[in-house]
Amino acid sequence: MDYLVDIKDVSFNLDEYLNIDQLIRYPAFSSHTSELYHMVITEALKFSQKTLAPLNTSGDREGCKLEQGVVKIPHGFKEAYIDFAKNGFIGMDVPQTYGGQGLPVTITLAANEFIMGANYAFEMYPGLTRGAAHLIETFGSETLAKLFCEKMYLGQWSGTMCLTEPDAGSDVGNLRTQAKPLPDGTYAISGNKIFISAGDHDITENIIHLVLARVEGDQKGTKGISLFAVPKIWVNDDGSLGANNDVMCLGIEYKLGIKGSATCSLNFGEKGLCRGFLVGERSQGMKHMFKMMNEARIFVGLQGLAVSAASYQHALKYAGERSQFGKTLLQFPDVRRNLMICKSLTEGMRGLLYKVALIADVAKNETDPITKERAQNRIDLLTPICKAYCSDFGFRITEIVLQIFGGYGYTSEYPAEQYLRDVKISSIYEGTNGIQALDLVGRKLTKNGGQLFREFYEDVETSLQKIEKEKQLVEAAQKLRKGINTLGQVAMKFGEWGMNGNWDSPQFYATPFLEMCGHVVLSHVLLEQALLCIPKQNSEFHQNKIQTALFFCNEFLPLVSARAESIMQTNSKNKEVL
Numbered sequence: 001m002d003y004l005v006d007i008k009d010v011s012f013n014l015d016e017y018l019n020i021d022q023l024i025r026y027p028a029f030s031s032h033t034s035e036l037y038h039m040v041i042t043e044a045l046k047f048s049q050k051t052l053a054p055l056n057t058s059g060d061r062e063g064c065k066l067e068q069g070v071v072k073i074p075h076g077f078k079e080a081y082i083d084f085a086k087n088g089f090i091g092m093d094v095p096q097t098y099g100g101q102g103l104p105v106t107i108t109l110a111a112n113e114f115i116m117g118a119n120y121a122f123e124m125y126p127g128l129t130r131g132a133a134h135l136i137e138t139f140g141s142e143t144l145a146k147l148f149c150e151k152m153y154l155g156q157w158s159g160t161m162c163l164t165e166p167d168a169g170s171d172v173g174n175l176r177t178q179a180k181p182l183p184d185g186t187y188a189i190s191g192n193k194i195f196i197s198a199g200d201h202d203i204t205e206n207i208i209h210l211v212l213a214r215v216e217g218d219q220k221g222t223k224g225i226s227l228f229a230v231p232k233i234w235v236n237d238d239g240s241l242g243a244n245n246d247v248m249c250l251g252i253e254y255k256l257g258i259k260g261s262a263t264c265s266l267n268f269g270e271k272g273l274c275r276g277f278l279v280g281e282r283s284q285g286m287k288h289m290f291k292m293m294n295e296a297r298i299f300v301g302l303q304g305l306a307v308s309a310a311s312y313q314h315a316l317k318y319a320g321e322r323s324q325f326g327k328t329l330l331q332f333p334d335v336r337r338n339l340m341i342c343k344s345l346t347e348g349m350r351g352l353l354y355k356v357a358l359i360a361d362v363a364k365n366e367t368d369p370i371t372k373e374r375a376q377n378r379i380d381l382l383t384p385i386c387k388a389y390c391s392d393f394g395f396r397i398t399e400i401v402l403q404i405f406g407g408y409g410y411t412s413e414y415p416a417e418q419y420l421r422d423v424k425i426s427s428i429y430e431g432t433n434g435i436q437a438l439d440l441v442g443r444k445l446t447k448n449g450g451q452l453f454r455e456f457y458e459d460v461e462t463s464l465q466k467i468e469k470e471k472q473l474v475e476a477a478q479k480l481r482k483g484i485n486t487l488g489q490v491a492m493k494f495g496e497w498g499m500n501g502n503w504d505s506p507q508f509y510a511t512p513f514l515e516m517c518g519h520v521v522l523s524h525v526l527l528e529q530a531l532l533c534i535p536k537q538n539s540e541f542h543q544n545k546i547q548t549a550l551f552f553c554n555e556f557l558p559l560v561s562a563r564a565e566s567i568m569q570t571n572s573k574n575k576e577v578l
């Protein structure tokens, strides 16, 4: 399957909207140049198109198999992984201490749009490895970091994240996996984990599982959970490999999409011989894991964008080639509207995610405490929106795309159906989208007396004052102002319900509220971009950006008021029907 991407829009985001060269002002990036950033992006695109995309359909058809206790992954994945690691793509944004590249998050995110869009299932293997190694590097001792991280970033060993158990999905605090202190300072681990991505395979000589477990006697619930690094094959103090560490793959899931990614049930310590190293502080495992998960959630939103943007490009191409009634599909207004929905959503999501990545670079590198705090507040507020909105609307785009392909879209002759199947998981894992909505309404809206939302409101207002000076944008700007004010009113209503002890209603409406926020946030980003395009209207690309922003605001902002109406006029009785 070809990987198609709107490279002009990617470049517009990096160079014109975000001006990535500004990052070079930070000491961590002082040796970087604009040429380096463009070279990394170009190499990632080349690798994605030449090496990863050709394995996307075959990986889906072949899937993973468990044969005599060994997980077999699709042909070509192992070789691609070795090349991927050689190119330094695993630890792109992590410090260089243990083999990372020390690149900005913004560049890493843009490169990952190509990687994920070209082969989502493949990306799970390096993605999980990077996450696991980064957890060890951030919270583990120096000894542990030295033992594991370099080998993981350089592709010799891989990694997983093991949270989920049969009775502990969203409710991670209910986990049963146990850890027992041993005299040598390690822990005996025993328990079952399910749905573990990249849980077992023969790509690398060892797999380091990052496992959440409870040390015997520690508190129930999330507060008593600790984090452990559990190698599939034991690692001696000198880094050499020891004996098998009693980690067994009991089975793999046969599932809707990302079939090339092995989703495994793992048994730790069936023979009583599994050992792990404590990572970070005892009983702080959830805190450590959540810090990483918050970063990872932006990248899950990116999975939603990457796959749906690739599927939209295929639909656009197909609509220009397929004729019915003597016209191409592209000439039919209904098809054009559907394509415009896909185009405006993908450009809005790309703008949002790339911008949040830049804010993450600011939050990490800024020395001014006020700027740093404000950047972190913005990330905190936008993380659940990036994750849930981009994965939900990513899925909707792939559904529209399949429709544009008609009957051919339903068959596996074209890639539309695989994109749809693949992208769905991004709304489920890394905290379901329902849980993201609760995080937005329960934590982010209420944090510091509503400071996060207030700061966002101020920034939108500041940019609106510039946007509404442009005649072409004034109407859309007014719609955006109405949209953000409506969000404020609904947030106040949630607060009022809460004060009266009615916590049920804000939870009932958390998901539509997140969707409303997404419409407003994307409109803001697209109008900021449109404003930049006003003086460049002699280019067709910039003209189209303005029209796309206006289309999105007209299509999606009215939905904010409509949703608000249904929330405000709710009647508690109709919620009690089930």
Ligand SMILES: Cc1cc2nc3c(=O)[nH]c(=O)nc-3n(C[C@H](O)[C@H](O)[C@H](O)COP(=O)(O)OP(=O)(O)OC[C@H]3O[C@@H](n4cnc5c(N)ncnc54)[C@H](O)[C@@H]3O)c2cc1C
Residues within 6 Å of the ligand: 161, 162, 163, 164, 168, 169, 170, 171, 194, 195, 196, 197, 198, 255, 263, 425, 428, 429, 430, 431, 432, 433, 434, 435, 438
């Ligand atoms: C392909 C795949 C890969 C995965 N990879 C990994 C991995 O690498 N590591 C790992 O640890 N896990 C992984 N998972 C597991 C995944 O993170 C869980 O499936 C997810 O967290 C949801 O848990 P659950 O399936 O038990 O659903 P449940 O928790 O049972 O949720 C079911 C539904 O109820 C809703 N719900 C639950 N609680 C609440 C609440 N309090 N309020 C409102 N709604 C609620 C949810 O939103 C959801 O819609 C993977 C899963 C899949 C399918």
